[in-house]
Every structure is written in structure tokens, then in C-alpha cells.
Amino acid sequence: MVKRYLSLIPFDDALHLLKSSFNNPGKTETVPVTKTLGRVIATPVYARYSVPEVNLAAMDGIAVKSRDTFGATDQCPVTLGDFARVNTGNILPPQFDAVIMIEDTWEAGDRFQIRKAAFPWQHVRPAGDDIREGRLVLPKGHMVRAFDIGALATYGIAEVEVTMARVGIIPTGSELVPLGTRPQPGQVVESNTIMAQVLLASMGAVCERLPIVRDEPALIQEALLKAAEKNDLVIISAGSSAGTRDFTAGSIAAVGELIFHGVAVKPGKPMMLGKVKDTPVIGLPGYPLAAQTVLREFAVPLLEHWGLAPFPKQVVRAQLATPLASDLGFDEFVPVSVGRIGKKYWGISRSRGAVVQMSTVRSNGYTHIPALVEGYDAEHELDVFLTTDPANIERTLLFSGAIDPVLEELGNLAHDQGLFIHTASAGTTSAILSLKRNSCHAAPMSLPSFSIIKECRTLLPYLESLDLIFVNIATQEQGIVSVKEISTDALDSLCWVNTRKDSPARHLFDALLLSHQIEPSRIQGYDNEAATPGAVAAAVLAGQADAGICTKGLAEKHGILFLPVAQEQYELVMRKEMLEDPRIITLISLIKSPAFKSHLNCTGFYSTTLTGRIRSLSSENIEMP
């Protein structure tokens, strides 16, 4: 590991090396015009003939020589013998240079009388009105849009030459199984090369995914040589084990040149760049978010540099809802969820775990923290690159607080109404601070009725100053779980598993201890924090602790004993002014909907008696405005 750290290449240098170490292969392909959407024109397209090719009548009427009409007035009408009847779109006979609308003529036997002169080219759609022969239709580098294709077809252009590049993608790793095979524990579905293929093909690359190569240097070398021969770019996905990565670097060096191994980018550090038979080889780290970063920040720019379809990069300036730390010396890329609250855009950074793909799935953008930045404070404004249509940002709701699975169903219902709920896990205090900062639309919270008083000792000033309202989502029971029957008279005789500071279960545990006048220091395992409420039940079931606090639902799911302690109101806490936001109005109507209540009831874990009730700190029930 130490060796690799020493040789890390800065992000900009790595990108420069990638772009400058190889010639642009300049590959193109000729494709039918119907297949060109989103492709980039390689050779300028010129009109082969004028459209229209000849002058056409632009009105129903008579084609005339304008010279013959000069001097015609009401007082002094002119009678024309030299004319042709024409309808809109008809060819204008070449001897004529104007059209007189039929309404402006008077029939006089087989001739027409007119009372107004026609100016030359009056009501004539001239040849080349749309485009003239030989004129440029689409320049080199133009990305083709649907309506461009209509124009190309009109101009008789059936095929065009567009940019392309051949990309060979090699998955390596003995622990991998192909998509479609159920992985055994310890096995992983090979998905990084699928992601690479879909992403790069969308830019116009022709991607070939090779079969999975086992962790054997000879096999990897053979695959590299074959792929480098046929392709303009080779991407080798390294598998997730350290051993595999080492094989790949060695294999590149054995059959070509290893330009660098390791970049000062997070996630993405183990990236490699090599050259085999003059073809660039990008070594993709095995961890999915690292692979994403290397694909987006290296492979995509290389293909753009070669003239393939540029990847849309839409930016929104957003303020950070929470502080964001960063390692000095590393360019970091962090998934972010952005939403608009009032007139400000706020971004919540998501887990940076390089294996947590849901982090990317659940975000609508990402941010880039440059190497020389150590992190940002909350409220710092930065660029967020969107991974969704910018219009969706306007319909995104940010929730910060206690995340219960029931929010998923609410999110599902909301999504169907065009609203996107992005949730970030936060403790009660931190969620209330978000409400104070107005950096979330709502804070889901579990406030057991008897603990709210304790909460409010410190938080009451905020709560009161903010004029908060509480929208009830569901009621559930919190209690003590155990394998053996326990008594609340001897809480300090048990070995406990606790939950994270500021979590609802921990607040409840503290309140419970307080009511029994037990000092936390007397509790064995008080400092053992399980990562999730589910982990509490799991730890108790596995015998790693005698007792813990979680919901009745989780106890039942794990088949362990449950001693009720408190009715917990799972509520969406928000500023009262939010009730005027149409998005929140829709959200509340969804909470009150029979579909949502019936889902809650089906789970068997929740009571819906109070679902949809809106209360404030001072009154039990308030009406929607």
C-alpha cells in the first residue's frame, strides 16, 4: 500500500497523460440517417440539390411575367394573355417570375384582368429557399438531433459519416459471476463492464465486452493483446481483490507499458493507465464507485477528446446542507442530492463508500472537491453536476432525519406524482438544525411522547422560533428486544447493544435509564453502537448482546422477544410555511391517501390511527391552510 501511495499521480496530470500519450484514432462509420440521433458528424454534410429545386408557386393563382403587370391600377386595369394557372407548391414555369393570388384577378374570357402590378418574385417560393445545392447542412462536430434528421431526409441524405471508436472491455476476477447467475456469498456479479459498455456506447463507441478472465497473468495478458489489436481503447476491469489488481498492472507491463498505477482521486485511486500495441489501456478499479469515477473522469473525456458525442454536464450552484470533509491532496468526487428550498438550492452529500452503489442511484448529482481543498463548511456554495434533468431538481424534496423503510413507499407514491424524495440519515438534533438552516424540506423524526420534553430542554428555543408543524406518518412501538425474558427492574444486569448517538432508539434508552435512575456508565455495552436498528436485532439474535432497543416490527422480523416501552410517533417535521409549497401539499395528500395507509397496515408494523394528523407544538391539530 505504501508503495502505491508514493506513486499517486495528481488528477490533472493523469488526465493530461491520458489525452497526450495517444493519437486520436479518428475512426468514423457511415450509418443510415435514422440511426444518427446523438451521434457526431465526422464529415460535413452539404446539400446535394437545392430545396426546392425550382421556383414554386406560394399561392393559388396565376403565374405571370411581372413586367407585363407594370402600371395596372383600379383606374387602369391590365388584361393578361400570357399566364399559367398554378396552385400552391406547383412548379412556376420558367418564363414567369411572379404569382398573383386568384382573389386578385378577374376572369375575362380566357384571359385575366388585374388591377395591381405584381412585383418580381411576388408569391414565389424561390429555388433554394430552404437550402441551396452545395450549401452546408451540418458541420463537422455537430451532434445530431431528431429534427436535423428530418432535414437530412428532406435533402435526400440517406447516410452520414459519424465519429466512433472501438472499445474492448475486459472483466477480470475469479470472484466474479456473470449477470444472470445468482452469486454465492463472497461472489460478486460482474457489473462494472456492463456499466462501462452502456456509458461509452451512449457516446457513439462500439463496445465489445469480453468474457470474464480468471485471475491468472497469462490469461490476462492474452486478453489484453487480443483486445488491444482490435480496439482503439481497452478498458480492463480489475476485480475487487488486491491480488487481482497486481496481476493487471504486471500483465500490462508484460505485454506493453504501464504508464501509471494510482491516481490522487477518490474514489478511483487504484486506476491504471497503460499502452499495449499503441492502444491506451485504462485499468478500472473493482469497487463500483471507483469504477464510475474513472469511467466518467477519464474514459469519457478521452472519447470526447477524440470527437465522440460529448457527455452532458449540467451544473447547478448549491449550498451544502452539511459540512463535507475531504482528503487534502486528493481530487474527490462525492454523490450529492440537490433540491430547491425557497429560492436556494441545497445539496446533501451522500455516502462515499466506494462499494455503496445505492449512493449514486439515490443521488441526482455529484460534486468535485479539488485536491487542495480540505473540505467545506455547511452553507458553502459549490458546483453540483447533475445526473438528472435539471427540471427534476425543482421537483426534488430533501428529507433529513430518521429514515424508516416506510419512506420508501411514500417515495414510490410521490415519484408517481413527479416528486422525487431524497432522504439523508441524520440524528434528531442535526435534523432540527437543518430545519433551522432551512436546508431540508422536512425532517422525518421519531419522538416518543415522553422523551420530547427532554429533547426540548435544549431544542425548544429552535423549535419555538421556527413555528414547526408535525405531520404524522405512522405510529410504531419501540421496546426492548431480547432472546430470554427480561425484567425492567434489572436493566443494569444485562449486556446491551446501543444505537448511534442522537438516534431515536438511543434517546429512548437514555430516557428509560433516567426514569430508572441508572447512570449510563453502569450499563455494560452502552458504548457499543450498532450501525442500524436492524443490526440491534441481529446482534441480540446472534447472542452478541442480551438486550437492545428497536421497533416491534424488527423484533417480529427477527423472531425475538419484545417488551414495549413507548409509542413512537414517526412524523415529518417541517416549517409551517412549507404548507404553502404545492409539492408539500401533494406530499401530505399522499400521506393521507388510502393507498399509503393500506401499505402501512399491510406491513403489520405500524398503526395508522394518527396518520396524516398535522399538529404544532402548541396545538394538537391544525388545519391545512
Place this chain on the structure above:
Amino acid sequence: MVKRYLSLIPFDDALHLLKSSFNNPGKTETVPVTKTLGRVIATPVYARYSVPEVNLAAMDGIAVKSRDTFGATDQCPVTLGDFARVNTGNILPPQFDAVIMIEDTWEAGDRFQIRKAAFPWQHVRPAGDDIREGRLVLPKGHMVRAFDIGALATYGIAEVEVTMARVGIIPTGSELVPLGTRPQPGQVVESNTIMAQVLLASMGAVCERLPIVRDEPALIQEALLKAAEKNDLVIISAGSSAGTRDFTAGSIAAVGELIFHGVAVKPGKPMMLGKVKDTPVIGLPGYPLAAQTVLREFAVPLLEHWGLAPFPKQVVRAQLATPLASDLGFDEFVPVSVGRIGKKYWGISRSRGAVVQMSTVRSNGYTHIPALVEGYDAEHELDVFLTTDPANIERTLLFSGAIDPVLEELGNLAHDQGLFIHTASAGTTSAILSLKRNSCHAAPMSLPSFSIIKECRTLLPYLESLDLIFVNIATQEQGIVSVKEISTDALDSLCWVNTRKDSPARHLFDALLLSHQIEPSRIQGYDNEAATPGAVAAAVLAGQADAGICTKGLAEKHGILFLPVAQEQYELVMRKEMLEDPRIITLISLIKSPAFKSHLNCTGFYSTTLTGRIRSLSSENIEMP
């Protein structure tokens, strides 16, 4: 015509009728995950198993029971016999709940000594860290991105159900020929249905384009019935003749119901909506820009309403560079080119001719003028919906002035450097006013050396106040074209074809008449304005006029006589401050490039002696800053 105008339906009403008269067919299809980019999830996707499925070691070291480690300190080390050696990613044996890094252990025979307690779940990647079994991966309505596909594959999801709709597209019109056949004069390549197919397929519709139907009611009715049977939406493209349109409306009524014919939308007025076998039938006008409008404003929203992939709608607020008139009572859609000048975005509206497809091709957006607006003044700020990546707007240069074909080659070279030149035709005065307003980056102008003095009589105050510079593009000769030899001594004895007011050739003609002391009123044909310089040469060649003014190049192209009158400097006029804009610096380097000069020389129409010279009003040559 009168009948149709009376029955025009307002835009909003038409859209409402379209969305409300039919049930959402709710079609879906199951597709391999690799084919889902940009598709919309129809059925929520849940994780089939947890990822990871079991707890994994997150470090190289030993797996232990945390309970066994309690109390270990430097003073009081603990020796563990119950452990397992693990590497990162290995399965954590179920009896253990923590990992101690190998660096924090001391081997003691076949046992390990530790000096610090391990907390539960230390260095453990818990089961479900990425996602837990049964949890939501993608909600209904989610549009799939490349990195979502990676996650789906990781979670073993090989197929997903996405929204779709079947669309049958019928081209009608006896004047149509299929793409690939060279149209004869009066024939048109059938392209509107190609455009419809490409556009709607990009939203996830499965489109079938039927063969061209001749203008016969029985054939049209047969095609309608067949298409309505098999599809969720039928689009019938009406051909461009009035007769054809009438057949279509009648045919819809004969086999179903004609809901409306004619909308108060421009372009797009002749649109029809019908119902055949409960299937909506949209009648597309034959004129391409009208067809585009109906597709984008009606067919696309209907498919979005049915849950297909939403069409990106990116908006930029821009000021109008020129006034924009609009018919009261009509919702108008106008192609626009947008660029940024300084900190402001400016939009130049393009030709609204419903047959000029190049108008759409050459624009990077469009604007929507509501029915109750009669138009806007210059500098009015409005929404422009982009048809290009917003990043391209930053690299768009707006030119307003005299458009010579040579700008195309310059545009080609610029495009290759990532710069997009959008040109709008404007007279000299109007171009100078644009420079004054700062609503164009540069104004291409032809200023014959002896007419500039005359120009400047009115324009000099502007020119001086603006500190303009003139970048020479090329020199060309303007002169008098004729079929028979003419003498400049008897200009008033000839029948002339003139050019548009404020055009370079017209300014030259006026200057010529002035120098011969001839009143324009004495010139026969002075008011006959040809649409383009090419039309001047064509009119002279066709004998419609004796003489006209155009360039030597056009005279040679048409094989007619040319009498030189003036050397014309074709220059790019801009504010001096533009020389600091990197985009303009690139542009000027392209004008000076050998590639551009060699193109100019190849045409044989231009002299490049002065190409690239930069002058100001006061000095002949100025240096780049």
C-alpha cells in the same frame, strides 16, 4: 380556408382534449438491463438479496468476538485463541462480530495478542451495507441512467419492466418519394415520418412506419384502420397539399371520429385529432416545421402523460436581439439562436417559414409566444427552450449582418474548435445597431471602399462611440451583371433588378447612381427587390432584367457578363473589447489560418491579400492585444 380558421381550437384546449379523450394504454415491456438507458421504470425494482449478503471483513486482520477483547490495554494485553484470519472482502464467520487490523496484533504462537479492545462491528462491512433484501432500488417512473444499470447488475437484476407505447406512423401524399429516391422537381422526399419515428422512439415508443399511402380516401382509411388496431397512437402525416389534408380529415371521420381539425398554433395550424377504434390519431401537417411543432407540442406531451421518458426541456432566459412579431390569437413557436455576450444571453429569432427546415437546423433553441401576446420589442427577456446542451450556448457566437457563403467554411473550422457560429441576415444599418446594443458578437459587413463615407454620414456617431474594429475576411469584386455588353454611360436606359434595402449591393447601386447623378426614380425596376444576390444573377440570366449588381463569383457561376464597379471588403465588425474574449481570439486565428485562406483561394471568387487584417476607423492596422 375560411371554414378552417373559424374552427381553430386554442393550443391549451387542444392539448387538454388530446390528453383527456383517451385512456393511458399503460403498456410496458420487459427488457434486458443493458437496454434500459433512458427508459422509464414501470414496476418498482426491489433488491432480491442483500448486497453484501453476509458480513464481510473490511480490513486484512483477524476476526474476533468483541466481547473477548474487552479490557485489553497496553498495560493489560489480552491473548485471543478464538479468531479467524481474514482478508478484505472475505466472509466474516458468523460467530465473530469484529475485525482487528493485522497491524494491531502481535502473534503469540498460534494465538494473537491485542492491546486495545475491539468495538462490535469494528472493520466489518455489514450485510446489506449497499442494499438490503427487499429494499427499493428504483421507483416507478425513474428514468434509468448508465450508473443505475451498473447497480441493477450488481444486485443480480437482469431484466426490468419499462414503459412503452406502440406508435404507428402513416405517410400520405402522391407527391412523396421515399428516402433514397432522387425527387423530381415537384416531388418531395418523405421525411416527416422519419423525424416522428426518431423523436418518439427516443422516448421509448416502439414505432412502426408504414409505406407511403397515395392520396386516395379508400387507401388512407384502410391504413388508418390497420394502424389503429395494432397501436396505442397513430400519427398520420398529411402530405403538403390542401387536397391531401382534406382526404385525411374525411378519412378519419369515415372510419372513426374527427375530434378537431385546426389549432391556433403557428406553425401547425392544420393539425387534426381523431379517434379510430379508441386509438388517438394525430394528423401531422405536411410542412416540416408545422410537423415538428405538432410532434413536440402534442405527440411528445401525450407520451409523457402516458409515462414514457420525459423530453428534456432546458430553459435559458434571453433578451431578444431584434423585435419579434406574433399573430394575436395564435400560440407561436419560433426557432431561436442563443448566445452569451458579456454576462447577458441574447436570442436571435430565425425564419418562421414552415418549409425552411434549415431554420431549425441552424438554431439552438426555440421560444413559445403565447396566444395573447402580439409580439415583443427588442431587448424583451423571454424563455428559450434549448435544443442543444446548455454548455454549447457558452460557445456560441452570434453574427448579425451580410451573410456570405464563405462564413460556412469559417463556421466549419470554428465548429471543429468547439465554437458554434450562428448567423442572422441583417442590413448594414441594422447590423451596426446590433453592435450598439451589444446583441451580437460580430457583424459581417461588405463595405465598398467608396461607399463607406456615405454610410458613415448617418452611422459615424455610432461607429465612433463604439470603438469598433474591422477584421478582414476576404476581398471580392462587386459589379454590374448583364447578358449583353452594357455601358455605364446609360444606366437609366436599362431595366434593373435591385436587392433588398440596406444590402451591400443596394448601397453600391445607390452610390453608383449618385456618382452618375441619376435619381433612383428614373431607374426602371429600382423597386424590384430580388430575395438574394443569387436571384439577381438568375433574373438577369432569365432575361427578367437587363442588369443588376452582384459579385464576380456569382456572375461567373451563372456565366454572364461582369463589369467591375468596386472592391468590396468583407469584414467582421465588432467592438474592440471583443478582442479579449477567448472565443474571438480563436475565431481570428481561424480567419488567419492557412486552411481558411486556401479555401477562399480555391473558390476563385475571393482575394485573400487582406484576410486577417484588423483595422479600426482611425488606423489601417491594429495589433491583437
